Amino acid sequence: MTTLAGRGSSPTLDEVAQLAGVSRATVSRVVNGSPKVRPEARRAVEEAVARLRYVPNPAARSLVTRRTDTIALVLSESNTQVFSDPFFARVVRELSAALADTEMNLVLLAARGEREQEKVARYVRQGHVDGVILMSLHSQDTLPAVLAEAQVPLVLSGRPLDGRSVCYVDADNAGGARDATEHLLAGGRRRIATVSGPQDMIAGIDRHAGYRAALEGAGIGPDPALVAAGDFTEAGGARAMAALLEQAPDLDAVFVASDAMAVGALRTLREAGRSVPGDVAVVGFDDAAAAATSDPPLTTVAQPLDEMTRHMTDLLLRQVEGDEEVQARVCPTRLVVRASA
Amino acid sequence: MTTLAGRGSSPTLDEVAQLAGVSRATVSRVVNGSPKVRPEARRAVEEAVARLRYVPNPAARSLVTRRTDTIALVLSESNTQVFSDPFFARVVRELSAALADTEMNLVLLAARGEREQEKVARYVRQGHVDGVILMSLHSQDTLPAVLAEAQVPLVLSGRPLDGRSVCYVDADNAGGARDATEHLLAGGRRRIATVSGPQDMIAGIDRHAGYRAALEGAGIGPDPALVAAGDFTEAGGARAMAALLEQAPDLDAVFVASDAMAVGALRTLREAGRSVPGDVAVVGFDDAAAAATSDPPLTTVAQPLDEMTRHMTDLLLRQVEGDEEVQARVCPTRLVVRASA
DNA sequence: GACGGTCGTGAAAGCGCTCTCACGACCGAT
DNA sequence: ATCGGTCGTGAGAGCGCTTTCACGACCGTC
The missing domain is CATH 1.10.260.40 (lambda repressor-like DNA-binding domains)
Structure with a gap:
């Protein structure tokens, strides 16, 4: 004693x-x-x-059980700022809530840059976790492939470019963008511009595709002057909007591929003396917190984030339990109509 | 084969x-x-x-070595929004950079609510990690004590209320606030108000103390009408500023305990028709990104975040190596003078 | 040519746990 | 009284790794 x-x-x-x-x-x-x-x-x-x-002692235990009872949420993104994304915060919240009454623990892994990605890959391959939910924003990111090959249960947040044989959950970005654009069309707008997201991100690509699809559906051909690329930041949105006003002064609406950018775009429009929605109707994407408080409040496309996160958890845990089936889920978005369009 | x-x-x-x-x-x-x-x-x-x-196999390995080669950054905060704090993002970045050429892995643990805190505590006590860096914002948070008792190498980010025998690193919040307030005094201001942070957070308490100390040093007694509590959010700052204008219409300066709140305060002042810094001088705290882009750009107090994070890493790794010495480090802040004061 | 020293290597003892298997105790049914 | 059955339990065999220890092989030295 x-x-x-x-x-x-x-x-x-x-x-x-x-x-x-x-x-x-x-x-x-x-x-x-x-x-x-x-x-x-x-x-x-x-x-x-x-x-x-x-x-x-979990080491001793998992040595024999071959389980660790922890799953990882890995964020593969060089730009640490993405942490600031409320999107991310909500996923974390929902995820840990879903795991709260499980034996499972949740750890977050940040993989900026190549070295950290390698470290994360090693960590996962070593069997530190039973499964991974991977948020990878850029289409050229190699981590998804690396992890997929590691034979570890894996769910992607966001559609991969090459989506065969990997489990993922995403919002219907294209559908949401189409709805948004059709809402503008329904409001009688015809010169509908877009501030698109980066075209190396799936979300950017899909939302742009939805915009084009809606116009096409209305018999309107694409006009390069009506397109400016943003980077999903507020400042980028402001810049892109300024470029659009330059390129196409006669635009009467704009579909902005994220709310952060939309807030920037609103500022540019205000500074340019264009009224919203009078002169220019604006629709955003994400239904971020800022969308409700902007001036004017933003019409936007909401993603069912909580539902998506639940699906991810669900699919992952099922894989951990041994389910081999590879599934994907694309969740419908919802147009939230406020004052801007 | x-x-x-x-x-x-x-x-x-x-x-x-x-x-x-x-x-x-x-x-x-x-x-x-x-x-x-x-x-x-x-x-x-x-x-x-x-x-x-x-x-x-890391389980087998750590069963015999008694090491896991991973440390945890735990964020104890019910409000998930804190993820969005760029502060946090920078800490993560710096931390994983510091660990990049180590064998050490970094995992983030989110502990909102009591149940998650318990889960995190269990995770740590089980020996899943070799050490913990703990960011705990609220003074009544029990996690710091729980982890301290768990005998695991621990470094606190932010001064604990009761700081004996626990290793921590913090910015000199009081000193920074004093500098800020003295800057206002030096500018000839006399009716200096403050939008303080929540008084259940050490940072809020210390910054408020610094403000009082500066006034006292100048022979100015405290005036309750010049104090309004915010919650470190932009909206809260705006509200608090409105309250101050109500309570003390004659104020000629305000020390706002965070930049986020300061941005809100600037908005309120603008809407109230007070010019900054003409009618009212404003100093913030944090040197957040928003401080440089606000209108007018914000004079603020910068924390040496990278240095602080390096110290935390350093102190933690040293403890992991077996160093028993308990140290604390309070890092000096720096006044960044821009246009608002 | 015998001697103490390195040096590289392998045998084997665990680390703390789970889980199969065998075993005795006890049940009700025959 | 005898038997198949269930039930609770303990002995023991690993899980994959690190690490001590002993052992040859080989070196330079006297």
Whole structure:
């Protein structure tokens, strides 16, 4: 009776067993909630566990179970700013809520730059986690392929460019963009411009495709003067909007591929003396917090983020349980009509 | 020669040893970079490792080494929005940069709400990580104490209320606030108000204390009408500023305890027709990105975030190596003078 | 040519846990 | 009384790795 848990000297199953007067096996059963234990023995073990402040060693455990009971949310993005994306925060929130009453733990892994990506890949390949939810924004990102090859349960957040045989969940970006653009058409707009997202991101590509599809559906051909690329930031949106006003002064509406950019675009329009929605109707994308508080409040496309996250969790846990089926889920978006269009 | 790494069947040390024609011990030595291996043998092992795509099993390894080679950055905050804090993003960036050429991995753990805190505590106590950097914003948060008691190497980001015997790194919040306020005094202001941060956060408390200290130093007594509490958000800052204008219409300066709130305050002042810095001088805190782009650009207090993060990493790794010494570091801030004061 | 020293290596003992298997105790049915 | 069955339990075999220890091989030295 000397050492009281100095650092590094935690009690083992054996010690608990000895104190409780049973075998290791029985302690293990109690700890893991097996029903096949006499109540009496169970109580003795529980008491010993409490007395010794016993905590099972996960390394030893997972050495035999081949499970770690943790999954990783990895964010593959050189731009750390993406952390600031409320999108990301909501996913984290929903994810840990979904895991709250599971045995599963959640860890976040940031993979900016090549070296960190390699480190993350190694971490995953070593079997530190039972599964991965991967948010990869850029289409040329190699991490998705690397992880897919690592044979670890994997769900992608966002459609991969090459989407065969990998499980993913995404919003219907193209459909949402089409709805948004059709809403502008329905409002009688004809010179509909777009501030698109970066064309190396799937979301940017798909939203742009939806915009084009809507115009095409209305018999309107593409006009390069009505397209400016942004970078999903507010400043970028402002710049792109300025370029559009230059290129096509006669535009009467603009579909902006993200709310952050839309807020920038609104500022540019205000500064240029164009009224919204009077002179120019504006629709954004994301239904970000800023959309509701902007001036005027932004009509935008909402993604069912919580539903998407639940699906991701669901698909991942199912894979962890051994389900081999590869599924993808594309979730419908919803147009939120406010004052800007 | 049948199975090629189906899920769950990774090659073991033994197999590598067999293929290389050496013993497990030698393979282990090669893998861990021991110098005591003949170059010839080393080459054989390396080849076998490559052929088999051997990856060491970290569970087995840490079962014997008692190390996990990963540290956790835990964010204890019910408000997930804090993720969006660029502060946080910078810490993550700097931290993983510091760890990049180490063996150490970095995982982020989010602990909102009580249940998640418990999960995180359990995770840490189980020995999943070698050390923890803990960002805990609220003074009544129990996680710091829980982790401190868990005997795991720990560094706090931000001064704890009760700071004995726990390692922490913080900016000199009080000193920075004092500098800011003295800058206002030096500019001839006398009716200096403050939008303080929440008084249940150390940063809020310390910054408020610095503000009071500066006034006191100038022989100016406290005036409750000149104080309004914000919540570190832009909207909160706007509200608090409105309250101040109500309570003390004659104010000629305001020290705002965060840039986010300062941006809101600027908006309120603009809407109230007060010119900045003509009628009212404004100083913020944090040197956030928004500070440089606000209208007018914000004079603010910059924290040496990168330096602070390096210190945290440093102190933590040293503890992991076995250093028992408990240290705290308070880093000096820097006043960044722009147009608002 | 015998001697103490390195040096590289392999055998083997665990690390703390799970889980199969065998075993005795006890049940009700025959 | 005898038997198949269930039930709770413990002994023990690993899981894949690191690390100590002992052991030859080989060196230069006297």
